[in-house]
Amino acid sequence: MNVDVLIAGGGPAGLSAALILGRCHRTVLLCDDLRQRNRASHAIHGLLGSEGTRPAQFLQTAREEIGRYPTLTIRQTRVTDIGPAEEGFEFLCADGTTGTAAKVLLATGITDELPHIPEIAAFYGTSVHHCVYCDGYEYAGMPVATYGKGDRGADLAVMMKHWVSDVVACSDGSSVSGAALGRLRQHGIPLRAEPIRSLEGARGLLTKIKFASGPDLVRVGLFFATGCHQASDLSQRLGCRRGDKGGVITDPQSEETSVPGVYVAGDVSRDVLLVSVAIGEGAKAAVAINKALLRRKGLCE
Template sequence: MSNERRGARGSPPRQASHINCEREVLAMKIDVVIVGGGPAGLSAALILGRCHRQVLLCDDEQPRNRASHAIHGLLGREGRSPSAFLGEARQELTRYKSVSIRWTRVNDITPADEGFEFTCADGTTGIASKVLLATGIVDELPEIAGVEALYGVSVHHCLYCDGFEYAGKPVAAFGKGDEGADLAVMMKHWMADVVACSDGTEISADAARKLKQHGIPLRNEPIASVEGAEGVLTKIRFKSGPDLDRAALFFSTGCHQASDLSELLGCKRDRKGGVVTDSATEETSVPGVYVAGDVSRDVLLVAAAIAEGAKAAVAINKAFLLRDGFCE
């Protein structure tokens, strides 16, 4: 690959694009600025490129699943590493000359006469007729010593992504109060040997009843650390009481938006902090601003992000076709 350059350590190959000149400050007028180059943003860029739309995709290379080694549940790409997947997707986009990529953060977007004015950390500025926010979310890891080294390999947040791999293995559910207990009950569908860990917090009588009903033990002592080697969890150490040998820990601690651009633009959010969209078009409460992927906090999977990116791109292209008299 002659135009390949490497991003940060361990990140997928970048593709140089015809306007992607580092340190150059550009002011441009384009059809769509896509903020975020994960599965949602790349999928939208692909469809818009195939519609000959002038697109700038900006990405600051912090994809949500970067700690993971394998994507599960993605038809045709089962087990592919996230970085290989992104590398292939970026490579596919090089075919579309109307699509450019810049490895930078979009700091600001404001409504302007002819659309939206955007400003990037590398000095790029421009006007886009439409905005697509595909900025993703950030998971809040449990505050336990040793978690970061195991995260993505044997410490997980998503049963749909990683639950299948632990059938028949001993696992733990982590969450304060009833959250860990509720997660443990759900995990029982995937795994037989589940222990709930509430990390020094009490659970309600109702949650205790459900644990008992499903034969799930509770460890409520504060956790001192999790231990393992090469990403593989071996045991949970408590501040008091015996260690617990486990192959994996699933947690329920929450997440937040990776970018405040939707808030700056005034897009409506729901109770969970997800951006509210029109389900047919992925357009937000701000006309001309669309979202795709985890930003809406609906189904948080790569397959859903790809689908939402494609859906938003089709809606954006339809809006241009209408504007230009190519359809009614």
């Protein structure tokens, strides 16, 4: 299959880019293996015009919208390899699809590392969260805990004080620095440093945190600060430069990476990790890609 643009990843960033490129009559192959980062969540918050929409509903509507453009092809598969070719790139997908593309957009997202607490996945997205901008608002006036090894849980608890008054920091058996302890004291935030044994609750709704020693902690929400990593190694294979935090470095004007012809959009760059930003970056990359293709034909400066 020979296309103008290969898009790896069909979350908000990839779909947004596909929409703009479809409206530019570009031939596009969008490959997605359906592991969007917020798939455990029940509602997208902070997205103007779609506030509170279920992630699955959002994706279905977006796919229907881009389905109207005949030059776009969507495949449910993983892009496994991309390499340089004479006039661009050649690619290989897990379903056996091969082809060439003049430009490549990596919209492959990131994967969150969940804390190692038994059964946490059953609560994730309902009462266990990582992003205070996405889910903090709903917990105003409720008892919440933060989780993070070392200073991370403490620092998150201090920030969360802006959203909730009753917050307890948990460090799960790890020690917290004197400076972070000072910040907790300053803001009246208790610390539970004992290892966490389990979470209690039903239907995804947290009621208690149980520790290896000491009393249970009654909580309805838990926000964690652990880490995340790239969901795909394609940017690494292509040789795209990355920053200290592992995000792919891009030209802010065009979203193009250090490898000419390879663009990124959405969480891959690890800038602001929100759906609205992913949509914006997808659109920005699509415009830059179209301009680069116009330039090839002398249709644009």
